[in-house]
Amino acid sequence: MTLPWSAQLIHLSAALLLLLSFAMLAQRRVRSLVNLFAAQGATLVVSTVIVAWSSGQHHLYYSAAMTLVLKVFLLPAILHRLIRRLEVQWDTETLVNIPTVLLIGLLVVIFSFGLAQPISQFADTVTRSTLGIAIAVVLLAFLMMITRRKAVSQVVGFLAMENGLFFAATSATYGMPMVVELGIALDVLVGVFILGIFFFQIREQFESLDLHHLETLKED
Amino acid sequence: MTALMAGIGGPLAVVVAWLLIGLAGLLRPQSTRIVARVLFPLGAAGGVALMACAFPALSADPISVTLPLGLPDLPFHLRLDALSAFFLVLLGVASAGISIFSAGYFRDGEGTAPGLLCLQYHVFLASMALVLMANDAYGFMVAWETMALSSYFLVTTQHRIAEIRSAGFLYLLLAHVGAISILLSFGVLQGGQWQFAFDAMRQAQLSPTWASAAFFLALFGFGAKAGLVPLHVWLPEAHPAAPSPVSALMSGVMLKTALYGVLRVSFDLLHAQLWWWGAVALAAGLFTALFGVVFAAVQTDMKRLLAYSSIENIGIAFAAFGLAILFHCSGMPALAALALAAMLYHSLNHALFKSLLFLATGSVLHATHERSLGKLGGLIRRMPWVAWTALIGTFAIAGLPPLNGFVSEWLLLQSFLFTPQLPQPFANMMIPLGAAALALTAALAAYVMVKFYGVVFLGQHREPQLAEARDCSVLERVGLVWLSVGCVLLGLVPAWVLLQIDRVNVLLLGSGLELQGRSVWALVPMSSERAAYSPIVFLLGAVLVVGLTVFGVRRLYHGRVRRAPAWDCGYPLQTSRMQDTAEGFGQPIRHIFEPFFSMRRELPTPFDKAPRYRVEVLDRFWAALYLPIARAVLRVAALVGRLQHGRIGIYLLYSFVTLIALLVIVL
Numbered sequence: 001m002t003l004p005w006s007a008q009l010i011h012l013s014a015a016l017l018l019l020l021s022f023a024m025l026a027q028r029r030v031r032s033l034v035n036l037f038a039a040q041g042a043t044l045v046v047s048t049v050i051v052a053w054s055s056g057q058h059h060l061y062y063s064a065a066m067t068l069v070l071k072v073f074l075l076p077a078i079l080h081r082l083i084r085r086l087e088v089q090w091d092t093e094t095l096v097n098i099p100t101v102l103l104i105g106l107l108v109v110i111f112s113f114g115l116a117q118p119i120s121q122f123a124d125t126v127t128r129s130t131l132g133i134a135i136a137v138v139l140l141a142f143l144m145m146i147t148r149r150k151a152v153s154q155v156v157g158f159l160a161m162e163n164g165l166f167f168a169a170t171s172a173t174y175g176m177p178m179v180v181e182l183g184i185a186l187d188v189l190v191g192v193f194i195l196g197i198f199f200f201q202i203r204e205q206f207e208s209l210d211l212h213h214l215e216t217l218k219e220d
Numbered sequence: 221m222t223a224l225m226a227g228i229g230g231p232l233a234v235v236v237a238w239l240l241i242g243l244a245g246l247l248r249p250q251s252t253r254i255v256a257r258v259l260f261p262l263g264a265a266g267g268v269a270l271m272a273c274a275f276p277a278l279s280a281d282p283i284s285v286t287l288p289l290g291l292p293d294l295p296f297h298l299r300l301d302a303l304s305a306f307f308l309v310l311l312g313v314a315s316a317g318i319s320i321f322s323a324g325y326f327r328d329g330e331g332t333a334p335g336l337l338c339l340q341y342h343v344f345l346a347s348m349a350l351v352l353m354a355n356d357a358y359g360f361m362v363a364w365e366t367m368a369l370s371s372y373f374l375v376t377t378q379h380r381i382a383e384i385r386s387a388g389f390l391y392l393l394l395a396h397v398g399a400i401s402i403l404l405s406f407g408v409l410q411g412g413q414w415q416f417a418f419d420a421m422r423q424a425q426l427s428p429t430w431a432s433a434a435f436f437l438a439l440f441g442f443g444a445k446a447g448l449v450p451l452h453v454w455l456p457e458a459h460p461a462a463p464s465p466v467s468a469l470m471s472g473v474m475l476k477t478a479l480y481g482v483l484r485v486s487f488d489l490l491h492a493q494l495w496w497w498g499a500v501a502l503a504a505g506l507f508t509a510l511f512g513v514v515f516a517a518v519q520t521d522m523k524r525l526l527a528y529s530s531i532e533n534i535g536i537a538f539a540a541f542g543l544a545i546l547f548h549c550s551g552m553p554a555l556a557a558l559a560l561a562a563m564l565y566h567s568l569n570h571a572l573f574k575s576l577l578f579l580a581t582g583s584v585l586h587a588t589h590e591r592s593l594g595k596l597g598g599l600i601r602r603m604p605w606v607a608w609t610a611l612i613g614t615f616a617i618a619g620l621p622p623l624n625g626f627v628s629e630w631l632l633l634q635s636f637l638f639t640p641q642l643p644q645p646f647a648n649m650m651i652p653l654g655a656a657a658l659a660l661t662a663a664l665a666a667y668v669m670v671k672f673y674g675v676v677f678l679g680q681h682r683e684p685q686l687a688e689a690r691d692c693s694v695l696e697r698v699g700l701v702w703l704s705v706g707c708v709l710l711g712l713v714p715a716w717v718l719l720q721i722d723r724v725n726v727l728l729l730g731s732g733l734e735l736q737g738r739s740v741w742a743l744v745p746m747s748s749e750r751a752a753y754s755p756i757v758f759l760l761g762a763v764l765v766v767g768l769t770v771f772g773v774r775r776l777y778h779g780r781v782r783r784a785p786a787w788d789c790g791y792p793l794q795t796s797r798m799q800d801t802a803e804g805f806g807q808p809i810r811h812i813f814e815p816f817f818s819m820r821r822e823l824p825t826p827f828d829k830a831p832r833y834r835v836e837v838l839d840r841f842w843a844a845l846y847l848p849i850a851r852a853v854l855r856v857a858a859l860v861g862r863l864q865h866g867r868i869g870i871y872l873l874y875s876f877v878t879l880i881a882l883l884v885i886v887l
Contacts, residue, residue, distance in 0.1 A: 115883055142879070146872045154868065215866035 006054035013047035014130040017167060018109070021140040024160060025105050028092045030152050034079045037156050040163055041071030048170055057174045063181055067166065070185055075159060075192055082196050083152060088209055091150055101147050105140055112136035119172070130171040137164030151202060151209040155195050162188055227283040228300040230273025231308055231353060234266045235346045241266070242342030249335025252327065259338050260323035261695075263345065267316030270349065274308035277301075278723050284355055284419070291358070297417050299355035302727040303488070306564060306720075307352045307480045313706055314472045314571040315345055321579045321699025322465040324692065325586070331378035344370040344469065351477050357406035357416040364402065367477070368395040368445075371470055375462040387457035394454045398444030402481070405437035409489055421489045431490055435497050438485040439504075446478035446534045449508040450841045456515075459527035460591065464582020467523060471530045472575035476567050479537055486545065487728040495549040499647055502542030506657045509535030513664040514816050517671070517809040518837045520593050520802045522581050525672055526574065529617065532665060533570045537563050539658065540632050547635075548729060550642050557725040557733045558635040558745055564721045566628035569616065569710060573625060576613035576703040577672075580606050583696055584676060587689040593672075593802035598681035602689040607677045609700040614673045616707040618666040622755035622762070624710035627717075627743065629662050630753060634745050664809070671805045680796040712755050714743040803835060810837070818843065 020040040027033045045068045052060030083089055109132075116132035138161050145157035162184065169176045176184075199209060206213035241259050248254050277283070282301035290296045300308075322341070326334055347370060350363035372395070376388035410416055411424030426434065444451040459467045486493060512532030519525035540563035547556035581591075583606045590596055600607035616623040636655035642648050681687060692700070710717055715735070722732040733745065742754040810817065818838045824831030863874070 111880070111883075115887060118887070139876075139880075142872065142876050146869050146876055149869065211868050214868065 004054070006050055009050050010047055010054075010130060013043050013050070014133040014167075014171075016043045017047070017137055017163075018133050018140075021137050021160065021164075022102065022105060024156070025101055025140055025144050025147075026098050028098075030083060030091045030150060031080070031089055033153055033156050034076050034083070037079075037160060037163075038072055038076040040160060041067060041076075044163055044167060045072060047167070048175075051170055051174065055174060059178055060170065060175050062178065063166075063170075063175055066181065066185055070189065071159070071163065075188070078192055078196065079152065079156070082199060086152075086199055086203060086209065088150070088152060091152070091209070101143065105143060108139045108143060109136040112139055131168060134164055134168035134171050137167060140164075149211050151195075151199055151211055154211065155192065159188065159192070227277050227280055228285055228298060228353070231270055231277075231300065231349060232298070234270040234273070234312075235349045237266050237269075238263060238342040238346040238349070242339040242346070245335035245338030245342075247335070249333045252334045255334040255338045256323050256326055260319050260326075260341075263342055264316045264319035264323070264699075266345075267312045267314075267319055269312070271309050271312030271316065274300075274305045274312060277305035278309070278720055280305075282727075294356070294358045294416070296359040296362075297355035297419070298350075298353045298359070299418070300353060302723045303480065303483060304352045306724050307476060307567075308349060310476055310568050310571050311345070311348055311352065311473050313568075314575050314703070315469065317572075317699045317702040317706070318465050318468050318472070318575055318579065319345075319699075320702065321468075321582075321696050324695030324697075324699070325465055325579075325582055326463070327586075331376075331380065332373075337374070337377060340370050340373045341466075341469075344374060344474075348473060348477055352480060355418045357403075357410070357418070357421075360418075361399070361403060361406070364477075364481075365399060367474065368392070368399065371466070371474060374466040375458050375470075377463050377466070378461075384461040387454075387461040391454040391458040394444050394451060398441040398451070401437050401441030401444070403441075405434050405441060405485065408434040408437065409485070418484075418489060422491070426490070428494060431492065432494060432497065435486055435490060435493075436500075438482060439497075439501065442478040442482040442485075443504070443538075445481075446475050446538070447508075447512075447531045448504055448534065448538060449511050449531070450845055452508065452512070452531045453839065453842060453846060455531055456519075456524045456527040456839075459530070459578075460521055460523040464523075464578050464585060467526075468575040468578035468582075471527070471578060472571040475530060475534055476571055479534075479541070479563070479567055482538075482541065483728065486541075493545050493549050495546055495644055495647065498542045498545030498547075498549060499644075499650060500542070501545060502539050502650065502654060505535045505538030505540070505542055506654055506661075507535070508532070509539060509661045510657055510664075511535070511816065513661050513668060514809065514813045515837070515839070516668045517664060517813075518806040518817065520806075521591050522584070522593055522596070522672065522676060523578070523591055525593070525668065526577055526581065529665065529668060530570075530574055532661060533566065533574065533617075536629070536632065536658070536661065537566050537570070539654065540566065540635070543632075543635060543654075544729075546642065546647055547639075550644075550647075552640075553729060553731040554733065554746065555635055555638060556729055557722070557731060558631060558638070560725055560729065561718055561721045561733060561745075562628055562631035562635055564724055565624075565631060565714075565717065568717075569624040569628050569707070572703050572706045572710065573613045573616040576700060576707065577610060577617065579696070579700055579703070580610035580613065583692040583700075584689075587692070588683075588686055590683070590686075593675045595683045596676045596681070596686065597679045597796060597799065598677070598686065599689060600677040602681075602686065603677075603691045605691050605697045605700065609697075609704045610677065611673065612704040612707055614669045616711070618669040619662050620666070621753075622711050622759040624707050624714075627711060627714040627753070627755070629658075631718075631745060633658060633662075634751055638746060667809070671802060674800075675802045675805065679799045680794070682796045682799070712759070714753070714755060715741065718743065718745075803833070810835075816840070 017040060020036055020043060024033060024036045024040070027036060045064050048060055048064040048067065052058065052064060112135035113132035116135055120129060120131045141157050141160035141164055144160065145154050148154055148157060175181065202214070203209055241263050245255050245259055277300050282299060284297065284299040287296040287298060326337060332340070344367060347363045347366035351360060351367055354360035354363055372388055372392045375391055376384055378384050406416065408430055409421045409424065409426070411421070411426050411430070413420060413424060447455045459471060462470065486497070509532045512528050512530070512535055516525050516528035516532060519528060540559050544556045544559040544563065547559060583603065584596065584599060585591060587603060588596060612623065616625040619625045619629045633655065636651060636658065639651045642651070718733065719735050722735055725732040741756055742752050744752045810819070818840050820836040820838065822832065822834040824833055
């Protein structure tokens, strides 16, 4: 049995998303991380447009446009600007054992597929088989947040997690209601602004954006 | 609907008015003048109105309404029956006096801004009224928690002082522990139908085990609010911390809402009682009463003394309550009605005289800035209004005829003494012991009050600055006089008051004291062959004896020639240091009841240049019960604290692991 080529394209972009997640998990440099995030957003836009075209769900075009503006242009631009202003272009994550993290990431993907199997049987969308990838993208982004110590990479992890959620919603039910999507988009935007302010505060306090300095704030 | 609203509309209008008055305080939060001269007197008028419109409801049939407020499927149900009406009258009478006193009391610069204080105060009043009218568990708990929170903010008016903050915290803690217990009690009472209106709970059939669980959860929960030992620890801390009108309101009225709750649950919502509940309540009540009065006897801070005295009075009320259950279950309706009437009467009395005394301490505090008994004295010459009204309160609380305190304690003693054979031998043994304990408590209460009044108002002033003490303002006098008149009237027409209270008996027990047709002037609880009391005759007798004595001394004794003495009976010189002190007066009690206390004493040696004597009386329950609990909580908290590393990665890992674990469980 052969799938229609639109479904194959969706599968392709899903695979790309997963690959980009792994790339982000392995990337030590902050600037490249932001670029990868923009690429992930672009892939998401492509897959959403294809889903919208093949299923005739017109509101998904709006979602795709919003994602394009927000996640491909605006947020990466803000992050790059922040990185320049904070002068952390050359920051690298030091204490991460990349091969181990990638292995854990593999386990996470297997777990996600196991998790998605019973759920995707209930979905009736053309994209249901990509649900496992969507969950994997969320969990991998989570894993990335756990393993990183620089504030900017944490924020990128947070945003990547939102990408995964968006993809999960598209693949399981052709997207969330427009109001919810608008709300989430606004949340993400405001969240990045606030975190940007926090970066400056943290740096002022500790003269570094390394989060392990925050450990001293613990109350004994 | 209009006919339905006629009865309950009045109290409801007062609640709304109080809330509006409170909100009006926020318009000019810094203006003491507007708050004190306009808003608090309006609140007092609300109290009078509440009294006037709740009183007819005592004799009316119960009225229920459903308000279009609350959550979508949980509207607030209200009900006004004789029990609610009685406590609403109590709230109205006491709050009217306290509000008008507050109008003259609150000044600038006392912690919370006056407008905010006005809001908290009136929300407190309104929530108490709603507690008394609520007819479903949801509305009851909302009002109950509002009451606890607003009173917490009132207690911590001077929140810049660390001790006051910790006293407030202790109060809030116990209030919440109690509220959880009450919530659980309602959970048991609904009996598996998940209907939380009180009407549904009245229909629920509970097995004896579950009924007992509901009763004891309610006793614990309401006991925490009322100050039943060992849940009393917040009272002696919170009352000195709070401004005096707030103490008066909490002690005089809020504790009574707890009594109301316990009555509502055990006689109204539970349709059958078990005799041993009564035995437990009786024992707990008597122990509380004795404990409270003994501790009151050794206090040296006047507000702490009154707080312990509140514990004692609550104990007396609970003892009467236990007795009522005991009699009710033993098939003695007349005696049960007598005990219940004694409890209600005592609640009303306590609301009046304890509010009066707390307000008087407030005036003393404002005039002298001194709470310690050891530094007061001789104020009757400087503050005659406060002193004379406080004297009435003191007589009343000490249980002296012809004032009101005597009537309720006498009724309770009568119900002890009338007791015939009870079916349970154990209860039979308890009754004489209980009567003895009650008599001891009453006697000690008189002792405590002699100490309180004598040390504060009589004798010579112990500190030089007391000479400048000024009497209270006009509005404060109005409040004090209002409450004193209440004490006197309740003492003079006990038969009439009992007639009103009997309607609550009929509601709760199904039968009353059958007082119809008896004289209003003499109080005859059972039959005139057994015991009768006529306050008017007593008053006339007392006036006659005092008058004759004064006349005799003036005319006959001083009429003779009497020269000034040379040695002056050994008192050629009198200083204020020769007077008996609070510590000295309480010393015999401290010796007799030594096992009750744990004491810390500082004795001076003969060689001290500046000898100092200090004694600190501590509560054994604190060390035996509360500190172990606190330590256990800290230990658990330390265990949990190990989770806190300060590393964001670890925290995220916790979330991640939890998420994975939950997903696995879902699979």
